[in-house]
Amino acid sequence: MNITIILIILLVGAILTYLSGNRFASKVAMLFGVAAAIFSVALCLKYGAAGANFSIDWISKPNISFSLKADGLSMAMILMTTILLPIIILGTQSREFKNEKMLYSLVMFMVFAMVGAFLSSNALLYYVFWEMSLIPIYFIIVLWGNGEIVKRRKAAMTFFLFTFAGSLFMLAAIIYMYTKTGSFQLEAFYNASLSQTEQIWIFLAFFLAYAIKIPIFPFHTWQANVYQKAPAIGTMLLAGIMSKMGAYSVIRWQLPVTPYASNEFRTIIVILCIIGVVYGAIMALRQDDLKRFLAYASLSHVGFIAAGSYALTYDGLEGAVILILAHGFGIVGMFYSADVIQTRMHTLTISKMGGIKEHAPKFSVAFFISILSSIGIPLTFNFIGEFTIMFGLYQVNLWYALTIGTALFLGALFMLRMYQQVMLGEPSVNPFRDLSKTETVVFALIIGVLIFFGVYVKPVTDLVSTSLTEIVMYINR
Amino acid sequence: MSTLIAISALGIICLLLEIFNLRKILIPVTLIGLIAVLGLTVTEFYLGQSFLGTDKYNMLVATGFSQGFSILFIILAVLILAMSPKFYQDRIDKIADYVALKVFLVAGAVAMVSFGNFIMFFVGLEVLSIAAYILAASDPKNLRSNEAGMKYFIMGAFASSFILFGIALIYGAFGSFDIATVAIASTAQAGSLPIWFSLGFVMLTVGLMFKASIVPFHFWAPDVYEGSPTLSTALMSTLVKVAAIGALFKVVTILSVAVTPVYQIVLIVLSILTMTVGNVTAMKQKNIKRMMAYSGISHAGFMMMTLLSIGTSANTVLYYAAAYSLAGIAAFAVILGVCRGKDNEDMTNFFGLVKRQPVLTAIFICALLSLSGIPVFAGFFAKFFVFDQMLQSGHLVLVIFGIINSIIAVFYYLGVANIMITKESETEEPLRVPFEYKAVAVIAISLNLLLGIFPSVIMGLNL
Secondary structure, eight states, X not given: OOTHHHHHHHHHHHHHHHHTHHHHHHHHHHHHHHHHHHHHHHHHHHHGGGOEEEEEEEETTTTEEEEEEXXXXXXXXXXXXXXXXXXXXXXXXXXXXXXHHHHHHHHHHHHHHHHHHHHBOBHHHHHHHHHHTHHHHHHHHHHHOSSOHHHHHHHHHHHHHHHHHHHHHHHHHHHHHHHHHSOXXXXXXXXXXXXXXXXXXXXXXXXHXXXXXXXXXXXXTTHHHHHHHSOHHHHHHIIIIIHHHHHHHIIIIITTTOHHHHHHHHHHHHHHHHHHHXXXXXXXXXXXXXXXXXXXXXHHHHHHHHHHHHTOSHHHHHHHHHHHHHHHHHHHHHHHXXXXXXXXXXXXXXXXXXXXXXXXXXXXXXXXXXXXXXXXXXXXXXXXXXXXXXXXXXXXOHHHHHHHHHHHHHHHHHHHHHHHHHHOXXXXXXXXXXXXXXXXXXXXXXXXXXXXXXXOOHHHHHHHHHHHHHHHHHHTO | OHHHHHHHHHHHHHHHHHHXXXXXGHHHHHHHHHHHHHHHHHHHHHHTSOTTOOOTTOOXXXXXXXXXXXXXXXXXXXXXXXXXXXXXXXXXXXXXXXXXXXXXXXXXXXXXXXXXXXXXXXXXXXXXXXXXXXXXXXXXXXXXXXXXXHHHHHHHHHHXXXXXXXXXXXXXXXXXXXXXXXXXXXXXXXXXXXXXXXXXXXXXXXXXXXXTTOTXXXXXXXXXXXXXXXXXXXXXXXXXXXXXXXXXXXXXXXXGGGOOHHHHHHHHHHHHHHHHHHHHHHTTOSBHHHHHHHHHHXXXXXXXXXXXXXXXXXXXXXXXXXXXXXXXXXXXXXXXXXXXXOSOOXXXXXXXXXXXXXXXXXXXXXXXXXXXXXXXXXXXXXXXXXXXXXXXXXXHHHHXXXXXXXXXXXXXXXXXXXXXXXXXXXXXXXXXXXHHHHHHHHHHHHHHHHHHHXXXXXXXXXX
16 A cells, blocks of 8 residues: 555545535535544554555655665554544534634645645655644634634734744754755754764754754744644644654654764753643643643643654653554543533632532543543553553663653642542533533543553554664664 | 746836726736746747857856746746735725836846846846836835835945945946956955955845845835735735845855855844844734734844855755745635735734635635745745755754744744634624635635645756
8 A cells, every 4th residue: 555645635635625515514624634643554554663664656766766765663553643633623614613624624734735745755845744733723823713814813823933933943853964965854864973063053953943843942932822722633733643753753763863962962852841741730730721721731742742752762662652553532622621611600710610520420421531641540551651651761861760750740639639629629600411422422532542542552552662662773873 | 038028028018008998907918928928938949048148248148047937937937916906996996007017026036137238137127127116115104104205215225235335336347337357357366366356246245135025134124015005015015025036046046155164154144133033023013914924024034044055056945936925825815814804914814714714714824834945835844944054064053043933933823713713703704805816815825835735846956
């Protein structure tokens, strides 16, 4: 099977969604989303960890080919993206939007670009997809976001400028690598012989792009505003998939290319990540807006992922990949819960909530399981990721593992406190409608994934082990 | 050579048609004629020989570079001319003059990139400039248009005199106007070149920098662009600008001996200044034509970078020129459509455009994204190829300033996009835009997108 088919499905899906008109847009998007999910599962079953390649010539001078590579790591990311896409669409299908054909078309296009970025094995192609995914989300935030239009525009603009600035420096680093190696191919980048100074500059240029995208403390300043202003569907895409694009790129494009610099900067960056984990947790405790709260909670969790990746050990990387997948599903569940609350109560202020549990038993159970998973209770997907990351960090330095473990405790504190304020307490006067059928299906799917892989994680670790072994080999070169 | 002759003949035909009272078929004939010339040039390019044989005085040399640029000029001229009948609707009895002037302007532009003799170069430059002066002042009852024409004329004449003096000094050094002779002689005498050769070279390039509006010779551009009729502005900011850049590139290639390390530093500084001044000033503009003028200045800075690696970047400069000018034409087609019947081109005209004219809004956003260098539009690859060239020739500082400027630029380009989407307009009623403007906008942006998806169309050429 040709791996470009998945890109074609998504691109055609984006175009047809636009053409199908407002009434059918979400259904057409759903159809192509499911098709992409089925195709990626089939791809995974066929090739597994061995992976598949695809390459045709694209630009003759300088020599750039359209090369895709679906090894275990990319495959895991694509599985996450394409399975999340129908879940997200299903979740927002019942909501009313103006100009739905445009919205869903942009969503499909954004997923197309992100899948492209996960698949590319040519640096310039990767950059093109990486940058292309930025346009749709910008317009999703500006056109369909919440709150005052002036503030929304400002948040979206800040986000765009930050990420664009970061990625341009990455572009410069990519071109510099090209002048050194004479090729944009991933293998050439891996085998490039760079001096120590060159490695440091290239590492920093890449780091700027990824630290803004993930985001890593102190490059996170755009995040809370954007997550708050974006519509639910945009937040789910941003937090669930787009931030993972940064984390994936660290593992795929940054660490193996600049091994010396990665080792040099390991201490500083791991400490930054740990600060981010703690800082996110403390900031989350002080938020009164549910989406801002989740934004800071997410900052704390992605700090975990980044710490695992920059630990540079096999276990750290494996934990990072597991947590990428787990957090992708978990955060979508959390933001979906926020959306459910918002559509019913028309507010996101935590202090105005409370007593929902009495009215909506199904929702409170679903929300509670999502929270437990994001805290990292054993038998959930997140737990395995966090535990493996801590093990990876322990191999580097015991203190890293200890501090980040303390932060886990903080995570439990802020999450449970939020649950208490939102769901428990005196039953509210206003009735709160329990989950509808589609909403139940969305939660069931997400929780199913989180629990299943929490119990039986072997398929994931088997899938990514070959790629990670190769990457670790290049890191320790 | 056949291209130049054919275009000049077409210009004369335009005037004749008016004499014979055939105004109705004027635009179709001109467009078909230009497309035929386009076919002729493309054929000559791929055959590698001229239909008219070689010219024994070596006045015009058809190289891949000159033909590539000529093809670009003709495409741009076709797109602009297609918009003229609607634009000159209320002065339809003068249309033949305007169309003929535009065709002659293309002839001048073609001569400017395919000259084999500095005299021919100067003739081409003057044909282009004089046509452009008249077009800038082509709204005779409008005070601002008159002002624009006057300013452009004075500044342009000043620049032309610099160029002429430069050519004279170079003639003084070698006793020849022929570019082949000059190139050979200057290479042979490298190291012991007379001082007036370098002086002539500097004057020649300064004159061309005036034409290409490179900082610090850019002061005329915003006023002239704002005052001129919008269609003339579209022509000046795309065709005239890339013609000047193409000519500058060719002149520097011929006289590459004079590009000393000191001169390179000057080029680097001017390039950084051009990008930065253009972008920073563009951020504050309230008038969309002024904004486009300043954005054009900053793009000239990007194109100018290629002068630092003339040996390898002929494709790059052509690609950048094509990407920039196609996006520019698309943007100007939208501006023409939206500001039709208004007495100014302020940003307020664009408030809430998405509700009144969604198609044009989408095209304008695409054009702005291309200008700011976002994939997969051609603007991205243009910047990418330039940065690639600069890193290969070791000018890291230019790349860093280029990146910083791209970030500044995206701020004001997206600012315009935001205005169209989020601000409320006074009226909600749909805006009626003539079919021609829409068609040109769609074609220009599609060509831009095609160049972005298949950059090899230009990068693979053997220039």
